[in-house]
Amino acid sequence: MTKPVQINQSLRAWMDVFMHRSMRGWNQFAKSTGLSMPQFSILMQLHYKGVCGLSEISERFDVSAAAASQLAEKLVQSGYLERAEDPSDRRAKLLRLSSSGEKLVSEGIQERYRWMDEVTSKLSTEDSAKVAEALNILTNAAREMDTRKGNT
Amino acid sequence: MTKPVQINQSLRAWMDVFMHRSMRGWNQFAKSTGLSMPQFSILMQLHYKGVCGLSEISERFDVSAAAASQLAEKLVQSGYLERAEDPSDRRAKLLRLSSSGEKLVSEGIQERYRWMDEVTSKLSTEDSAKVAEALNILTNAAREMDTRKGNT
DNA sequence: GTATACAGTTAAGCTCGCTTAACTAAAAAG
DNA sequence: CTTTTTAGTTAAGCGAGCTTAACTGTATAC
Numbered sequence: 001m002t003k004p005v006q007i008n009q010s011l012r013a014w015m016d017v018f019m020h021r022s023m024r025g026w027n028q029f030a031k032s033t034g035l036s037m038p039q040f041s042i043l044m045q046l047h048y049k050g051v052c053g054l055s056e057i058s059e060r061f062d063v064s065a066a067a068a069s070q071l072a073e074k075l076v077q078s079g080y081l082e083r084a085e086d087p088s089d090r091r092a093k094l095l096r097l098s099s100s101g102e103k104l105v106s107e108g109i110q111e112r113y114r115w116m117d118e119v120t121s122k123l124s125t126e127d128s129a130k131v132a133e134a135l136n137i138l139t140n141a142a143r144e145m146d147t148r149k150g151n152t
Numbered sequence: 153m154t155k156p157v158q159i160n161q162s163l164r165a166w167m168d169v170f171m172h173r174s175m176r177g178w179n180q181f182a183k184s185t186g187l188s189m190p191q192f193s194i195l196m197q198l199h200y201k202g203v204c205g206l207s208e209i210s211e212r213f214d215v216s217a218a219a220a221s222q223l224a225e226k227l228v229q230s231g232y233l234e235r236a237e238d239p240s241d242r243r244a245k246l247l248r249l250s251s252s253g254e255k256l257v258s259e260g261i262q263e264r265y266r267w268m269d270e271v272t273s274k275l276s277t278e279d280s281a282k283v284a285e286a287l288n289i290l291t292n293a294a295r296e297m298d299t300r301k302g303n304t
Numbered sequence: 305g306t307a308t309a310c311a312g313t314t315a316a317g318c319t320c321g322c323t324t325a326a327c328t329a330a331a332a333a334g
Numbered sequence: 335c336t337t338t339t340t341a342g343t344t345a346a347g348c349g350a351g352c353t354t355a356a357c358t359g360t361a362t363a364c
Binding site for chain 2: 008
């Protein structure tokens with residue numbers, strides 16, 4: 001607790017640079033695929049969760065069940081999503097990415113990695129090691145916090 | 153160049169966690185303000201650039217001049233933006249955040265900091281120092297790369 | 305076994321962001 | 335000085351996302 005100011009400043013500076021940059025790339029990619037942000041966000045969600053019901057979607061994005069249903073329908077039509085009946089509850093539907101949906105999302109993520117790779121490619125071996133270690137610390141701390149709170 | 157795999161993995165893991173989380177907070181905040189994402193994005197852009205013309209907006213977000221003009225008009229009406237004539241070119245308009253616009257954006261950024269602060273608050277003093285150093289390295293590398301390429 | 309709650313769908317209607325097209329006014333080019 | 339570009343505005347119209355309301359079918363409560 002000796003240097004809370006230092007780490008907070010570093011965090012803020014980094015977040016500013018990183019978010020400013022990644023938001024732009026994000027929008028550009030979504031636009032290039034022809035998908036809207038809401039549609040793309042659903043694909044991303046499925047990418048992380050693997051599979052989930054429509055009600056989870058409507059909760060997560062804070063929209064009505066009707067809106068979630070309509071969005072999902074379009075993504076199914078486009079071939080990015082598969083919608084199957086939940087065997088344990090025949091009211092519910094299980095959504096998951098199709099292979100082309102998975103491919104699309106992966107490409108989007110890949111593209112966002114590219115800038116970061118470019119940034120780190122200029123670092124010295126020593127700095128690379130430091131950065132890698134620090135990011136592992138951060139990632140673990142974030143995951144731990146999320147699981148403790150039950151977030152996903 | 154001895155550990156490119158290690159740093160790339162660390163970067164990817166961190167980006168996944170961070171982006172997943174921050175996208176959500178971002179959307180929630182925009183929604184809570186009653187502003188749409190395009191509107192909020194413009195405010196963010198102005199926050200970083202300080203001042204810019206409409207043509208820069210339409211370029212940055214890849215929309216027509218008409219769209220940019222309409223979006224800006226709404227933000228002016230809402231009191232978040234000030235639109236003044238450019239004294240050096242009387243065709244152009246200079247956009248900048250009003251005080252209430254600046255306040256709104258700051259709150260949004262603040263809110264996104266909160267999660268990060270929570271994550272780092274649990275770190276040991278030693279880890280904090282490591283993370284702070286690493287983030288400074290990254291921030292400098294990113295800024296240097298952007299200025300070299302003329303990005304903003 | 306009936307009543308209630310839940311998961312999802314469908315339709316009507318609204319708002320919003322976006323585009324094109326037509327226009328004004330100022331700067332730059334010739 | 336005339337022509338052409340550039341910066342921005344306005345209007346009409348389209349498509350997307352969202353909401354509410356009405357509805358189907360399934361699970362849960364009592």
